[in-house]
Amino acid sequence: MTAIPLVLVHGHPFDHTMWRPQIEAFSASRRVIAPDLRGYGVAIPSAPVERFERFAEDIEALLDVLDVTGCVLAGLSMGGQIVMDCYRRFPERIRGLVLADTFPAAETPEGVRVRHTTADRLLREGMRGYADEVLEKMVAPYASPEVKAHVHGMM
Structure with a gap:
């Protein structure tokens, strides 16, 4: 493959599986890299x-x-902020950026506080309760049960 590699950066609170349809669609024509961010999915935080x-x-x-010297970076939400960083x-x-549902503003002190508070809670309680709590904010009201289950499974 000579096409430029595509790196997909997931948002919070998801993992790389949110990109499954895109991985399937693009991997026929280019190398697709969709890592789990540190502390998400199967990525074990070393620090x-x-x-x-x-x-x-x-x-x-x-x-x-991975010896990738050039790539297109795509990110959703927090992943978009990471891509801009x-x-x-x-x-x-x-070689290119794809930004979806994100914003360029630097993280505020309040944002840091909320992120740390949420992280502490997830370490104490695990993801299940949080995933149940935020699911309806993550999907459209008319989303099918299959879509809801898929989104819930990514958290």
Whole structure:
């Protein structure tokens, strides 16, 4: 394959499986990389994420290990913020950006507080209660039971 690799960065509170349809669609024509961010999915955090920028550092390290010198980065929500941070860190490796349902503003002190509070709660209680709590905010009211189950399973 000569097409530019595509790196898909998931949002919170999901994991790489949110990209399953895109992985299936694009993998026939290009290399598709869809990692779990540190602390999500099957990724085991080797160190806590104290700084949001750590996610972009992890993406850069992954590209190094996989010998990817140029790619298109796509991100949803928090993943979009990470993708923009990647562009600030290593623009020479990025051939294109796909940003969905995200915003460019830097994380605020209030956002950091909320993120840390939520992370502490998830460490104490696990994801199940949180996933049940936020599911209806993550899907349209008319979403089918199959879609709801898929979204719930990604958390």
